[in-house]
Amino acid sequence: MVRVGVLKDSDGRVALVPQDAASLVKKGVEVFVEKEAGLNALFDNKEYEEAGAKIVTREEVYSNGDVIISVNFPLDLKLREGQTLICLTYFLWHRDRALKVADANATLIALDAIPRITRAQSMDVLSSQATIAGYEAVILGAELLPILMPMLSTAAGMVKPVEVLVIGAGVAGLQAIATAKRLGARITGYDVRESAQEEIRSLGAQVLQLEGARTEEKGGYAVEQPEEFLKRQQETFEKQASRTNLIITSAVVPGTKAPVLITKKALENMPAGSVVVDLAAQFGGNTEVTKPDEIVEYGNAKVVGYTSLPARKPRTASTLFSKNIVNLLGLLIKDEEFQFDFSDQIINDCTIVYNSELRHPALKSKEQ
Numbered sequence: 001m002v003r004v005g006v007l008k009d010s011d012g013r014v015a016l017v018p019q020d021a022a023s024l025v026k027k028g029v030e031v032f033v034e035k036e037a038g039l040n041a042l043f044d045n046k047e048y049e050e051a052g053a054k055i056v057t058r059e060e061v062y063s064n065g066d067v068i069i070s071v072n073f074p075l076d077l078k079l080r081e082g083q084t085l086i087c088l089t090y091f092l093w094h095r096d097r098a099l100k101v102a103d104a105n106a107t108l109i110a111l112d113a114i115p116r117i118t119r120a121q122s123m124d125v126l127s128s129q130a131t132i133a134g135y136e137a138v139i140l141g142a143e144l145l146p147i148l149m150p151m152l153s154t155a156a157g158m159v160k161p162v163e164v165l166v167i168g169a170g171v172a173g174l175q176a177i178a179t180a181k182r183l184g185a186r187i188t189g190y191d192v193r194e195s196a197q198e199e200i201r202s203l204g205a206q207v208l209q210l211e212g213a214r215t216e217e218k219g220g221y222a223v224e225q226p227e228e229f230l231k232r233q234q235e236t237f238e239k240q241a242s243r244t245n246l247i248i249t250s251a252v253v254p255g256t257k258a259p260v261l262i263t264k265k266a267l268e269n270m271p272a273g274s275v276v277v278d279l280a281a282q283f284g285g286n287t288e289v290t291k292p293d294e295i296v297e298y299g300n301a302k303v304v305g306y307t308s309l310p311a312r313k314p315r316t317a318s319t320l321f322s323k324n325i326v327n328l329l330g331l332l333i334k335d336e337e338f339q340f341d342f343s344d345q346i347i348n349d350c351t352i353v354y355n356s357e358l359r360h361p362a363l364k365s366k367e368q
């Protein structure tokens with residue numbers, strides 16, 4: 001029998017919701033949930049107990065679970081030999097913590113290393129959380145702007161629609177475009193990947209064209225751009241900024257520092273009362289002034305650097321995250337046992353530490 005422990009997260013999301021705890025219990029999994037783990041997402045202890053889970057202390061989650069699940073990479077990491085931790089790791093930024101898992105002879109499944117293949121879509125935590133981040137970025141931007149989003153024709157006169165620029169049209173950027181569209185804004189979208197252009201257009205936004213990018217993709221992801229091209233991007237956005245009220249940036253290349261695309265000059269060029277929501281804040285930020293988890297005022301803009309926007313909608317975020325986790329566990333649990341079949345690409349790619357062995361090339365290469 002597999003024993004799954006659910007840790008309480010610091011950002012208020014929970015990795016397993018009661019409904020999914022019930023489905024695991026039905027399949028013969030024993031579930032231990034840290035006291036009040038779901039409270040911030042409005043799932044109380046009683047709901048977990050009714051689902052057949054046991055409410056325990058944090059120490060008991062660590063001591064009882066064969067598999068420990070968490071949204072974020074826990075700081076306390078009280079893992080023992082043979083245990084498996086499943087969470088978002090961003091292990092290239094938190095390499096020390098990944099090594100600590102290996103030191104404990106434990107196993108680490110990085111949800112952020114699940115391959116972007118069709119079969120893995122139902123387990124893709126990055127996508128489910130990025131969807132919420134994109135939505136929330138627009139809602140937050142609309143809240144901070146001193147003007148309305150849609151065009152209005154009133155007896156007191158016309159109100160012009162807000163001009164929105166979305167830079168980076170991955171999962172979060174496309175959701176930001178769709179959300180801004182629903183609120184009636186006029187939107188321009190941009191991405192270095194050519195395949196993103198059609199998606200931007202299909203959501204009713206204009207495409208900003210800029211020749212000369214490295215457009216190749218690695219596993220669906222963009223590649224790093226040369227200095228010279230980044231400079232041209234900055235200059236383009238400096239011009240575009242003067243007619244843009246809300247900029248949402250989400251440009252990242254996994255494993256690297258986010259490119260600085262919005263300069264101080266661009267922020268000075270924006271109309272008074274403008275807002276920039278930087279979804280790359282966690283990876284160094286897409287603006288020159290972004291500070292993680294702060295709102296910085298510079299030039300004519302407020303630059304929002306919140307690093308955990310999905311946590312601002314904890315109930316939806318947890319519900320989707322939990323479903324992703326249950327789908328992943330469905331792949332890992334066979335005949336009521338936890339099994340690592342490395343011939344399966346999904347299991348192979350996301351198991352970055354296996355019983356002390358560093359399996360991910362990036363962890364291995366830095367080891368030497």
Ligand SMILES: NC(=O)c1ccc[n+]([C@@H]2O[C@H](COP(=O)([O-])OP(=O)(O)OC[C@H]3O[C@@H](n4cnc5c(N)ncnc54)[C@H](O)[C@@H]3O)[C@@H](O)[C@H]2O)c1
Pocket residue numbers: 115116117118120121124126127130167168169170171172173190191192193196219220221222223225250251252253254259
């Ligand atoms: N399972 C699947 O098949 C699956 C699931 C999710 C996403 N995807 C694909 O994976 C890809 C990455 O999606 P993501 O949301 O994780 O992306 P991401 O969060 O890694 O990056 C966000 C966006 O930033 C863009 N970007 C990088 N550098 C830039 C620059 N200098 N200027 C402008 N834009 C820049 C990227 O092209 C990307 O669209 C997309 O093609 C997406 O459709 C596939």
